[in-house]
Amino acid sequence: MPGQDEADQGGRAMNLYLWGMGWGIPVEAVDDLRLQMGLDPSQPNNVGDIKLTDETSVQNMRRLQAAREGRIMWRNNVGAIRDERGVPVRYGLANDSAKVNKQVKSSDLIGITPILITPEMVGAIIGQFTAEECKRPGWKYTGDEHEAAQLRYLEIVVAWGGAASFTNGVDVDVIRK
Numbered sequence: 704m705p706g707q708d709e710a711d712q713g714g715r716a717m718n719l720y721l722w723g724m725g726w727g728i729p730v731e732a733v734d735d736l737r738l739q740m741g742l743d744p745s746q747p748n749n750v751g752d753i754k755l756t757d758e759t760s761v762q763n764m765r766r767l768q769a770a771r772e773g774r775i776m777w778r779n780n781v782g783a784i785r786d787e788r789g790v791p792v793r794y795g796l797a798n799d800s801a802k803v804n805k806q807v808k809s810s811d812l813i814g815i816t817p818i819l820i821t822p823e824m825v826g827a828i829i830g831q832f833t834a835e836e837c838k839r840p841g842w843k844y845t846g847d848e849h850e851a852a853q854l855r856y857l858e859i860v861v862a863w864g865g866a867a868s869f870t871n872g873v874d875v876d877v878i879r880k
Contacts, residue, residue, distance in 0.1 A: 755873070757840075758811070758837050758839045760840075761837045761870065761872035762778065762811055764872055765812060766778075766812065769812075769814060773817060774814055774815065774817070775814050775815055776813065776814035776835065777812065777813055777814060778811065778812065779795055779810060779811060779812065779813045780794065781794065781796070781797075781804070781808065781809055782794060782795060782798070795809055796813060797809040797856055797859075804852075806855065807855050807859065808849065808852040808853045808856055810834035810835055810836040810856060810857065810867065811835065812835040812837060813832075814834075815830035815831065815832065815833060816831040816833045816866055817829075817830060818830070831865060831866055832863075832864075834857060834860045834866070834868075835868055835870050836853050836867075836868070837870055837872075838870065840871050840872050841871060844876070854869075854878070857869070857878040858878060861878050
């Protein structure tokens with residue numbers, strides 16, 4: 704924390720909230736500093752020049768917003784191709800087979816959210832597995848077969864202690880235990 708450089712933190716870049724905690728600065732003061740710096744995470748559509756027009760733009764906006772909040776999110780492409788021998792190669796999380804992929808569809812964005820453990824647990828910071836299923840602006844859950852499989856994945860993440868949600872760039876429907 705105070706006086707530590709990036710190398711001392713295992714190569715992790717520190718965000719303002721972690722820095723503030725290290726110096727005993729109240730979260731409210733860090734929130735105010737972020738506002739003064741133009742880093743207002745309460746305005747999800749105000750992320751650079753991204754205009755929310757489709758699912759890809761929502762993904763890009765959510766990844767930028769996550770970075771501003773001190774989280775990291777990666778794109779999780781899911782599918783299958785055949786190699787030069789004709790053997791299927793599956794990629795993406797929870798895509799062990801076509802049968803599994805039909806029942807459980809992993810999220811568009813996968814990441815880690817830093818969590819400060821309470822003082823009685825020595826103040827260690829852990830990374831919470833995070834999954835976000837991005838949808839086009841205006842999307843609402845209908846429960847069709849594809850969406851139901853996506854919801855099952857989000858429920859698995861939450862059941863194992865992760866954070867998971869559907870998002871259309873404006874609304875974030877957090878899945879809770």
